Amino acid sequence: MLYSADRILTTHAGSLPRADDLKAIVAGKAAGGEYDEADLQARLAAAVKDVVRRQAEAGIDSVNDGEISKINFTTYVRERIAGFELWDPEARVNFSLDMTARDREKFSGYFEANPMPFKRNVTKTPVCVDELRYVGHDAVRGDIEIFKAALDGVDVAEAYLPAVTPGTIEHWMPNEHYADDEAFVYAIAEAMREEYEAIVEAGFLLQIDDPDLPDGWNCLPGMSVSDYRKYAMVRVEALNHALRNIPPEKIRLHVCWGSFHGPHHDDIPLRDIADIIFSVRAMSFSIEASNPCHEHEWRVFEDVELPDGATLIPGVVGHCTDFIEHPDLVAERLVRYADLVGRERVLAGTDCGLGHRVGHESICWAKLESLVEGAARASRRLWR
Amino acid sequence: MRYSTDRILTTHVGSLPRPKQLIDLMIAADNGENVDPAHYDATLKQAVMEIVAKQSALGVDVVDDGELSKRGFAVYAHERLAGLEPTGEPRPSPWSNSRESNDFPEFYATSRQPFSGAPTASNMQMACTGPITYKGQELLDRDLANLTRAVAAAGAEEAFVPAISPSDVVGNQLNEFYSDEEEFLYAVADALNVEYRAIVDAGFLLQIDDPRLINYYVKNPDLSIAECRKWAEQQVEAINHSLKGIPEENIRYHTCYGINMGPRIHDMEMKDYMDIVLKINARAYSFEHGNPRHEHEWQLWEDLKLPDGKILIPGVITHASLLVEHPELICQRLMRFADIVGRENVMAGGDCGFGTQAKAEPEVHPTIVWAKFDAMAKGAKLATDKLW
Numbered sequence: 150m151l152y153s154a155d156r157i158l159t160t161h162a163g164s165l166p167r168a169d170d171l172k173a174i175v176a177g178k179a180a181g182g183e184y185d186e187a188d189l190q191a192r193l194a195a196a197v198k199d200v201v202r203r204q205a206e207a208g209i210d211s212v213n214d215g216e217i218s219k220i221n222f223t224t225y226v227r228e229r230i231a232g233f234e235l236w237d238p239e240a241r242v243n244f245s246l247d248m249t250a251r252d253r254e255k256f257s258g259y260f261e262a263n264p265m266p267f268k269r270n271v272t273k274t275p276v277c278v279d280e281l282r283y284v285g286h287d288a289v290r291g292d293i294e295i296f297k298a299a300l301d302g303v304d305v306a307e308a309y310l311p312a313v314t315p316g317t318i319e320h321w322m323p324n325e326h327y328a329d330d331e332a333f334v335y336a337i338a339e340a341m342r343e344e345y346e347a348i349v350e351a352g353f354l355l356q357i358d359d360p361d362l363p364d365g366w367n368c369l370p371g372m373s374v375s376d377y378r379k380y381a382m383v384r385v386e387a388l389n390h391a392l393r394n395i396p397p398e399k400i401r402l403h404v405c406w407g408s409f410h411g412p413h414h415d416d417i418p419l420r421d422i423a424d425i426i427f428s429v430r431a432m433s434f435s436i437e438a439s440n441p442c443h444e445h446e447w448r449v450f451e452d453v454e455l456p457d458g459a460t461l462i463p464g465v466v467g468h469c470t471d472f473i474e475h476p477d478l479v480a481e482r483l484v485r486y487a488d489l490v491g492r493e494r495v496l497a498g499t500d501c502g503l504g505h506r507v508g509h510e511s512i513c514w515a516k517l518e519s520l521v522e523g524a525a526r527a528s529r530r531l532w533r
Numbered sequence: 534m535r536y537s538t539d540r541i542l543t544t545h546v547g548s549l550p551r552p553k554q555l556i557d558l559m560i561a562a563d564n565g566e567n568v569d570p571a572h573y574d575a576t577l578k579q580a581v582m583e584i585v586a587k588q589s590a591l592g593v594d595v596v597d598d599g600e601l602s603k604r605g606f607a608v609y610a611h612e613r614l615a616g617l618e619p620t621g622e623p624r625p626s627p628w629s630n631s632r633e634s635n636d637f638p639e640f641y642a643t644s645r646q647p648f649s650g651a652p653t654a655s656n657m658q659m660a661c662t663g664p665i666t667y668k669g670q671e672l673l674d675r676d677l678a679n680l681t682r683a684v685a686a687a688g689a690e691e692a693f694v695p696a697i698s699p700s701d702v703v704g705n706q707l708n709e710f711y712s713d714e715e716e717f718l719y720a721v722a723d724a725l726n727v728e729y730r731a732i733v734d735a736g737f738l739l740q741i742d743d744p745r746l747i748n749y750y751v752k753n754p755d756l757s758i759a760e761c762r763k764w765a766e767q768q769v770e771a772i773n774h775s776l777k778g779i780p781e782e783n784i785r786y787h788t789c790y791g792i793n794m795g796p797r798i799h800d801m802e803m804k805d806y807m808d809i810v811l812k813i814n815a816r817a818y819s820f821e822h823g824n825p826r827h828e829h830e831w832q833l834w835e836d837l838k839l840p841d842g843k844i845l846i847p848g849v850i851t852h853a854s855l856l857v858e859h860p861e862l863i864c865q866r867l868m869r870f871a872d873i874v875g876r877e878n879v880m881a882g883g884d885c886g887f888g889t890q891a892k893a894e895p896e897v898h899p900t901i902v903w904a905k906f907d908a909m910a911k912g913a914k915l916a917t918d919k920l921w
Contacts, residue, residue: 255900255904256898256900256901256904257900258898258899258900259855259898259900259901262898263898410855411855411856412855412856412857412900412901412904413856413857414857414904439825440854440856441823441851441854441856441857441858441859441862442856442857442858442859442862443859444859444862445859445861445862445864445865446861448861448865466825467825469854469855469856470794470824470825470853470854471640471794471795471796472794472795472796472797472824472825472826472853473796473797473798473825473826474825474826475825475826475827475828475829477829477832478825478826478828478829480829481829481832508640508643508795509637509639509640509643511637511639511640511796512637512640512796515637515796515798519798
């Protein structure tokens with residue numbers, strides 16, 4: 150992990166734009182269609198090389214592979230853990246998690262007029278029907294090799310690879326095998342442990358993508374805050390169990406509130422779960438901070454302390470609008486955090502992955518450009 | 534015009550979501566179909582009653598008629614000014630050949646093509662072919678009567694009526710009659726003065742809507758900031774001419790960047806135009822602040838003095854995002870202004886309208902618009918609690 154020792158360093162939360170033809174092949178593979186593995190690998194290698202180079206040129210200090218090989222979280226997990234089976238939608242029982250559930254109660258008219266693209270649109274759902282077992286060794290090795298090759302000769306301060314949490318996997322893949330939810334989530338944790346460890350052993354920072362920690366609240370509209378905190382703590386304990394062999398400074402945690410385009414009117418306040426977020430075995434924490442539902446939460450850090458030595462990566466540009474955040478606004482946001490937690494403990498980040506969530510790839514890169522320029526402006530104010 | 538004397542007052546920019554019955558009638562009229570005028574007027578009257586009541590219920594202090602009768606800025610001008618004729622061609626996209634579409638051609642090509650196919654009344658390119666005079670008295674009287682009735686029924690203390698600026702009208706037409714743009718501009722200014730006076734005479738605040746003033750820069754890639762400032766100074770003189778005879782205390786002025794949901798990296802910055810805007814003979818100024826391109830500009834007021842007695846109406850809710858602004862964020866935004874220019878000189882407003890065009894697909898879904906208004910009232914209350 151990095152500290153902003155002499156200037157505010159920059160990173161982002163994950164996905165970056167990928168070419169339409171590659172997207173089609175990756176999606177086709179995810180849907181179980183025919184594809185040419187050698188051709189796909191060659192295309193992935195070229196695309197990752199390109200996306201790493203572009204991040205470096207844009208001035209991003211901590212870069213990733215743009216999640217180019219991952220069409221979405223669920224499909225990627227299905228390829229890496231055995232024990233799931235694809236079921237027809239009508240065969241699913243007791244499973245209707247929807248991250249827009251709380252918003253839907255108040256904004257039914259909006260959701261009728263604007264069906265969520267995030268709402269499950271696949272014809273079959275992976276269901277856990279057997280003991281879970283990690284089988285993603287080759288797949289993660291492939292990601293690592295492609296990323297390593299792409300980093301060769303590129304001057305960046307840090308490289309990270311993302312992996313998803315047990316709790317998020319639990320959201321999208323129902324359990325028909327384990328006795329209860331806790332046993333299921335620990336089984337996922339034990340399987341994903343191998344992936345987490347492989348990423349760190351390869352020399353990369355591990356980014357744990359944990360949207361479910363905040364957005365489980367949206368999925369479970371019946372819960373009170375105290376019920377939800379208990380629910381979330383079980384998932385974090387399972388995650389920490391999976392991370393037990395990895396030094397915390399090799400781990401950063403990314404949380405977000407589901408990142409769908411909608412009102413987000415009833416997102417759980419950061420204040421209500423901050424202590425749970427900071428109990429994850431990580432030393433770097435990436436949070437949403439640039440959208441109108443969470444921008445005000447910088448003030449949480451007036452009285453909530455970061456764990457000792459930890460860094461904070463507030464989103465200073467985001468996916469919720471195609472407007473490009475003004476660099477002066479980016480700087481203003483960073484300075485607010487730096488004044489509260491110390492300049493060396495703040496990195497500039499994004500609310501969530503921008504790749505497929507903004508109107509065009511040019512918007513994504515313009516936002517990252519603004520992020521870098523804003524970090525430079527903040528640095529000039531903070532190190533003068 | 535009221536000041537935020539004992540609490541932060543709330544208002545908005547103008548257009549609000551229309552009920553479906555009204556949109557259907559407007560779309561039919563726009564396509565040239567026969568619409569029974571009595572049925573249309575009754576539908577409109579009822580809709581204005583409801584929209585004013587809705588604003589009052591949501592805690593909006595200074596209300597309007599939601600611009601429900603104006604199905605677009607351009608067509609509203611055509612209906613009210615004589616001397617304009619249709620060319621038979623549609624107006625070009627407002628962003629074609631702009632700094633924005635030049636820098637983001639793929640984005641604007643795929644996402645933003647508002648006008649295509651045969652022109653309807655709303656997007657018809659008009660040309661000035663004769664002397665400009667005001668002919669909208671009947672439509673204006675209808676609007677003012679509807680609003681008067683609705684305001685009385687809702688018990689709203691203060692109401693405003695948006696009206697287009699002469700500069701904006703001129704920017705939307707071809708001039709084939711006047712010898713130059715200045716002559717055209719002043720003719721439009723004289724004609725619109727009739728509407729402006731009638732609004733104030735009816736007991737309402739007049740809001741001048743003038744997006745062209747700050748969009749001129751993005752739409753004219755060959756012009757420098759200095760050249761656009763010079764142009765803007767001339768427009769402001771004409772706007773002041775159009776306001777002659779109307780006390781400053783009855784006037785508020787709104788400018789914005791139009792409904793451009795693109796990247797907006799070339800928006801003219803407030804530091805480059807606000808000193809000129811302050812020369813407009815208005816008491817209150819409404820501008821975009823609730824979006825990530827302009828939110829930082831509150832800092833300008835640390836250096837730019839707001840003349841005594843003037844009011845700022847920063848946008849604290851926006852059409853630019855579906856996400857509902859958190860009341861705490863709205864409170865923070867208002868406090869930043871209040872701390873600099875004084876709490877009594879700040880009102881909570883919007884970035885721009887939420888239903889500029891009467892279209893089947895609203896810019897922001899009504900359920901979200903009203904949640905934003907609810908958040909604005911709550912945010913203003915939070916700020917009030919801190920400031921008083």
